[in-house]
Structure formats: structure tokens, C-alpha cells
Amino acid sequence: MSGCADPGGSVGAFLCQAGQVLRAAGIEAPRQEARIMLSHAMACREEDLLRDPRAPVPALAAAAFGELLRRRATHEPMAHLLGRAGFWTLMLETSPATLIPRADTEAIVEAALAAFEVPGRIGRVLDLGTGTGALLLAVLAECPEAWGVGVDLAPDAAMLAARNAAANGLAGRAAFLCGDWAAAIAGRFDLVLSNPPYIETAAVPLLMLEVARFEPTLALDGGVDGLDAYRHLMGVLPGLLAPGGRAVLEIGQGQRAAVEALADAAGLAPVAARRDLGGIDRALVVRAR
Template sequence: MTACADPGGSVGAFLCQAGQVLRAAGVEGPRQEARMLLAHAMACREEDLLRDPRVLVPQPAVTAFASLLRRRAAREPMAHLLGRAGFWTLTLETSPVTLVPRGDSEAVVEAALSAFDASGRIGRVLDLGTGTGALLLAVLAECPEATGVGIDLNPAAAALAARNAATNGLAGRAAFLCGDWAEAIAGRFDLVLSNPPYIETAAVPLLMPEVARFEPALALDGGSDGLDAYRRLTRVLPMLLTPGGRAVLEIGQGQRPSVEALARAAGLKPVSARQDLGGIDRALVLRAD
């Protein structure tokens, strides 16, 4: 570990030392993450830390920061440590009972909004496996006339999503239920969203430590070929969608042809796919005719 120039108890010294710890642990962007953790421990903004690196860190914040740093060096997700994550235009409460909302999943929101640009407004929305409620709430935030229902197998996740709806001013247009996919649902929807588990079982332990060690396996493991959830979803989607309605499913790398084949076999028409920032097909749009 190299020496840090700032005095031992200063903001600058803590950031320097923490950056070294996180770098050694294999964390990407260690200095930025160190700033995020210290700002959280000191209940201030990151820019406040940069104003004068010589400021001494109060002892309560030192204790809190040390705990946060140990957990992040063990590769616990930053969203678990902060208790929140940004998604689309929203700030969402996070928890180990759900997946951490990711930027790649914003492709699902983009695809959903684009799918209705020329075909009319979005009325009723269903989000299957809602987790934090990220997909549903992002769409509702963009569509003031829409209402929606989110379903999750885990009651703690459904409760978390309901809190996120409330804190983002969307509680009046969103309801969250505990259920096994669509078994608790009657009626039809203009738009169905889902980010189902799609990782092959054998590949789950090989994911980055933040995911493999700390995120719920139930939300990751898609069976031996990663397609188990899509088999169930494509069977029920024709009964859930209004005529001309759309389903937008998040998919894994290389899964588009297989999921499209399952959709066609169920009487659904693949319409388009949206790529994530890495250029990977990430959101598949299906239509009910």
C-alpha cells in the first residue's frame, strides 16, 4: 500500500486508503466508490468531500465508513450498502431480496415506450417478477395516464416495490401483489413487462461476485439452458395481452432466437429488439394479434 499525502484522519487520507483497499479487492472505479461510501458515512454530498480534503472525518463517520469499506471490499453491491440505486429517472430503495436495478434493463423501458409511439397510449401495465418495481415505475413515470400492477413471488419484494411507488409519487397508479408469475392475475393488459431469470444454472456461480454472492438466486437462475422462465411466460402472455398489446421481455446475450421461437409457438409475433449500451440484444418486443 502506498503512502497517502494527507494527514491520517482527513477526508483525503481516508479516500486514498480506501481507494487502495477497493482496488486490491478488484472493485472497478475504486476512488469514485470510496467517495460514495465516505459521503454516505458522513451524510454529505460527494462534492463536499472534494472541497477541502484536509477536513477531519468525525469519529462516528469513521466507524461507519470502516464497516462500509469492509463490506464493499468483500464485493457486497454498492446499492446494498447505500440502500438505494438510480434507475431511469427514479431513485429506488434496494434490498438483498431483489436484483439491483441495472442500466441494461433501461432498454426494456425504452423498447416499451417506443413500441407505443405510433400505436396509441399505454393504459394498463403488468410487470411480472417486479423486484424493486423498476420497470413498471419507470413506464408509469413516462405515461401519466397509465396504471399498473407488479407481481413478485417474494412478499418482501412486493412490499419494497410498493414503497418505491410511494416515494416516487406513483402509489396512486401502481399496485403490487405477491404471486407466482401471472397465476394471481385476471384481466388483460396493453403492456406486459418482465425481467425474468435467464442465466444458465451452471453459469450463476461464475457471475461477478456482487451478483453471484449477494443477489437472489431465484431471480437469476433460468434453468439448465436459461429459458425456463420464457417457456412459462410465452404460454401465458396471449391470455394477458389485449389484442395488439405488447410484451417486452429482458433477454440474455444470444437468447433472442430461442425466445422468439418460443413466442411464435405460443402465437405471439416478435416485433423488434432493443440493444443495451454494450450493443447486446437486451429487450425483446412481442405483439399479440
């Protein structure tokens, strides 16, 4: 524990050593992440660790922390280690079966709510490729009269989304299906949401290690040009949107013009776009003509 001044079994010593390990592994903010993991292992708050850095770490917590540290040093995402991630106003269970909800994707929720002059106009919601259920559940949380269906090709994802609905008190207004996009869906919806795979196939292995190694390729790989999922979605959206309905799609950097062209060719009208926290066009809103 070179460079760590606190005694060997203390909170401070564990944080110091973990910070060194994570820094050597190329993890950003290593001390902050060490605090998150140790507080998780000790079932306490981060501020409790800072209050008494010389406090001993119990043996069971030390073992749990050591395993978390080992996994994080391989760049396994923190959300997988903790089993949860925050999104919008919700706390969601996560697993390797789905993408981890990210703050930039909240632009989809913002765009969806802004697309209707009266939020109560949103009654029926469809989420294609629902993953954790993040998009559908966030909209339902904001629209108490709405109900929705989430569809995912992965059975584990659909089951995870259902658990998240129950955990957030939304199970009565949300149903989840395992299916191939909208193949099992009949009916029309006021709002269709989707965060489809949009990374070019060749670029998937070049993503940050947390993503390339640990998140499902099925949810990332959008084909040679990254647009395969949009081609499919534009083919089915006209039959899914109710009169006055809107679809809100997540798009990748530099894809807005190409996806708008696909929408136009399918008889859909792009009506708005919203940028994410980094100023990148992230949410595209389209409607039937």
C-alpha cells in the same frame, strides 16, 4: 496508511487508505467508490470532500465508513451499501431481496414506449417479477394516464416495490402482489413487462462476485438452458394481452433467436428488439397474432 500523505484522520487519508483496500480487493475505480462511501457516511456531497481533503472525519462517520469499506471489500454491491439505486428518472430503494436495477435494463422501458405510436395508448400495465418495481414505475412515470400491477414471488420484493411507488409519487397508480407469475391475475393488459431469470444454472456461480454472492438466485437462475421462465411466460402471455397489446421481455446475450422461436410456437409474433448500452439485444417485443 502507507503512501497516504494527508494526516491520519483527514478526508484525504481516509480516501487514500480506502482506495488501497478496494484496489487490493479487485474493485474497479477504487478511489471513486471510496468517495461515494465517504460522502454517504458524512452525509455530504462528493465535491465537498474534494474541496477540503485535510478536513477531519467525525468519529461516527469514520465508524460508518469503516463498515461500508469492510462490506464493499467483500464485493457487496454499492447499491446494497447505500440502500438505493437510480433507474430511468427514478431513485429506488434496493435490498438483497431483489435484483439491483441496471442501466442496460432501461432498454426495456425504451422498447415499451416505442412499441406504441401514441404513448397514451398504454393504459393497463402488468410487470411480472417486478423486483424493485423499476420497469413498471418507469413506464408509469412516462405515461400519466396509465396504471399497473406488479407481481413478485418474494413477499419482501413486493413490499419494497410498493415503497418505491410511494416514494416516487406513483402509489395511486400502482399495486403490488405476491404471487407465482400471473397465477393470481385475471384480465388483459395493454403492456406486459418482465425481466425474468435467464442465466443458465451452471453459469450462475461464475457471475461477477457482486451478483453471484449477493443477488437473489431466484431472480437469476433460468434453468439448464436459461429459458425456463420464457417457456412459462409464452404460455400465459396470449391470455394476458389486450387487443393490440405488447409484451416486452428482457433477454440475455445470444438468446434472441431461441426466445423468438418460443414466442412463435405460442402464437405470438416478435415485432422488434432493442439493444442495450453494450450493443447486445436486450429487449424483445412480442404481440398476439
